[in-house]
Amino acid sequence: MEDRKTSKSKTHNLILENREKLSLSGVEHVNSFNSEIITLQTVAGGLTIKGEELDVNKLNLEDGNLVITGVVHSLVYSSRDSIGSKGSGFLSKMFR
Known part of the structure; x- marks a missing residue:
């Protein structure tokens, strides 16, 4: 049963309905949120989601599912390699 849960969590799906309801799977962690980002x-x-009146309606990190409502303006992915990579931040560039 443990293997099934692991393989299930490795998939990522995104469903956007009328730019007002966003359903996601494969979510590992929510870093930050407010009504605009x-x-x-x-x-x-x-993944960075920008919009207006954004609200996290359902969040289940065990299953990796998330539902967001509001007006979605943009969805921007960043590669897994660039997240938290050494030397990619502003301060690290300043102190080279």
């Missing part, structure tokens, strides 16, 4: 970590890399 939500940043999270998925099995496919980082």
